[in-house]
Amino acid sequence: MMAVERKFIEDSILRFRIAEFMKEQLERAGFSNLTIQKTPLLTLINAEVTNPGKVIGRKGRTINEITDKLKTEFHLENPKINIAVVSKPDLEPQVVARRLVKLIEMGKNPRRMMHSMVKSIMDAGAVGCEIVVGGKLAAKGGRAKSFRTIAGYLPKSGEPARWVKEAKMTAYPKPGAIGVQVRIAPPDVQFPDKKAEVELPAVIRASEKFVDVDSSVSHATVSAPVAEAVVLEKAESEGHVAAGDDAAAKKAAKPKKEKKQTSKKGE
Secondary structure (H helix, E strand, O other): OOHHHHHHHHHHHHHHHHHHHHHHHOOOOOEEEEEEEEOOOOEEEEEEEOOHHHHHOHHHHHHHHHHHHHHHHHOOOOEEEEEEEOOOHHHOHHHHHHHHHHHHHOOOOHHHHHHHHHHHHHHOOOOEEEEEEEEOOOOOOOOOEEEEEEEEOOOOOOHHHHHOEEEEEEEOOOOOOEEEEEEEEOOOOOOOOOOOOOOOOHHHHOOEEEEOOOOOOEEEEOOHHHHHHHHHHHHHHHOOOOOOOHHHHHHHHOOOOOOOOOOOOOO
C-alpha cells in the first residue's frame, strides 16, 4: 500500500474515533450532529446540541476538559470546538431516537410514543419519516417483535436515499435490548419523483403531544375513536378479526362488560 493511501485511511479512522468520542462526551447535552474540518493551523470541530449549557459548563470548565482530552488522546495540536444550538430538534434523527430510547426505558408504550413523534416530525415540516422499533417489547420471556410507523414520502433506494438522515440507538429496559431506528427526509430536500402530498394516517393525526417538565420529553395520548382503531388493527394482525369485516371488528373492539354479582335473600 502506498504512503498516500495509508495516510487517507489513517485520517478517516482518526475522524471516526473523534466523532465517537464527541458523541459520548456530548450525550447529556443532546448531541445531534458533528463535522470535523482539519486545517494546517487547527482542527475545527463543529457540534450541534440541544442544551449547550451542559457542554460549556461553569466558566467553560467542561469544554476545556474535552479540549484537553482531544490533545492527549488523539494528539491534536490545536483543537477548537464550536457549539451550536439545534434549531429544530424534531428534524434531527439523533435527538428523536434518544428521546424514544428514554421513553422506552421509562416503561412507556412504544407505539403511542412512535405515533406522537411522527406527528411532531411531520408538523416540523419534514417531507417524510419512519420509526422502527424492534426487540423484547413484550414482558419477560416473550418473543421479540417489531413495530414500524411511517408517514409522508421517504425514498429507500437510489440516489435520493442518500439525502435522508438516519440514526440508530439501543434501549435497555428490563425485558431486553430494543433497537430504535429513525429516518427523516428534511424539508429543504427536493426529490425528483415526489408528485403529491401524502396524508397522515388517522392514528397519527389524532395523537396529541404534551411535554413533561421533569424529563423534557414528548408523550402521546390517543383519542377514543383512534384507540378503537388501534384495537381493530391489533385484532386484525393477530388473526382474530378478518380485514374488512366491520361487524366482527366492532365486536372485537367493544370492551366486555363485567357481570354484576347479585346476592340471594337469606344468605
